Amino acid sequence: MVKWFWQRDAPRRTLTLRARGDDGGAMRVDFAELAPELNRFLGQAAYLQLGYFETLTRLIRATPELDEKAAITRAAGAALSKHRGIVDVIRDLGEDSTDLMLPFREHLDAFRRKTIGARPRETLLAVYITAGMLDDFYLALASSYGETGRRIADILREDDDTEEIVEILKRTIESDDEWRSLLSMWARRLVGDTVLVARQALRSERLAEEEDRVEPVYTELMGAHARRMDAMGLAA
Template sequence: MVNWFWKRAPQRRTLKLRSRGEASGTTRVDFAELAPELNRFLGQAAYLQLGYFETLSRGIRGTQELARKEALSRAAGAALDKHRGIVQVIAERGDDPTQVMLPFRENLDEFRRKTIGERQEETLLAVYLTAGMLDDFYLALAGSYGETGERVAAILRQDDRGGEIVSIIQETIESDDEWRSLLSMWGRRLVGDTLLVCRDALRPGRLVADDQRIEPVYTELMGAHARRMDAMGLAS
């Protein structure tokens, strides 16, 4: 298990992780002040959505099947809409969105490279699962930023057209049990790298050893991940 924690805890607040599609059953965890400064939060959130748009757009070019092209175009458009929404928030604050995102480009591009599979189906599964985990996490952090956080949360809650990807994955695994086994294993491998992105989203310099405080966050994120896997018919 990864250890990420904070050096001081003079104040506590409540961070809520929401499982996608669920109205209740969330876990509330008290933290020290972990939330990064606002532009760090906005820059990472905006660049992540841009990365998903780029990956899905490449998927469109990489398939000859018209129905799949259309499905991926809808999912890519949803990611681009989220990116544009967060960029607008940044611009309205008087900042240059490119400069706000730039410090996170290298690390997030590396994350994207790690989650691109040898086959398109692996990459699509990675987009769906990692976007789900990270949207949940950034929704939790958004509660730290008042009205601006509320705007970003509303953007992140927009329909990501993930159902388009789920349909492709389900058709794939129903056609061949070897695909089911392969994608189940791939889905499990994504968790560690995604949790590291969550770690990097937090305020630098606040990490101390405190497993009991952070453990519920991991538990909830991985629980939501397992539910997404199970809903697609993949063993988690």
């Protein structure tokens, strides 16, 4: 019987992802053998932010309430700002951002389609959950790339302007037990697909033999995910 990482016995060691804005005190896992080549890392990171922006922009059109439109617009703007920041890094390296993103368009678009819910609230939750988990993961990966990685980490730590989105989701959850149950189940469905995207970002030829090295990161991702869920009043 196959066990997912969250079903296994507690890992022998733990890793603490840095809180955004915190530059000290965090233990690091050495990703040197697992981190993808720099251009692959940058291309995926840039395209993920562009995808968040696109999904949030579509949600603006699907949202009738003006205050909610404004909140989603701010979150979309934050995703676009991160995308542009990563693109600037790519250009400073003398690379073309479109060339670097193109290889990942198909599979990341497929992932995004899977996370679009039947209702706007589900999609809003999906962006919040998946962007949070993957930003954390890419922030951990960034330590493998020296000064370029530090620049990307600074970009990923920028404010994502999701506080108002959390409030929108909390109001929805508190208004109706059916919504609470639906969104809780939907969030749990998102986790597997999101972790798969994270795994695909690593060097697959070394992943099996280095599983113990990566597992603490997955554990921390799940811990951060649980805290996001708790903040909204949902069970992880």
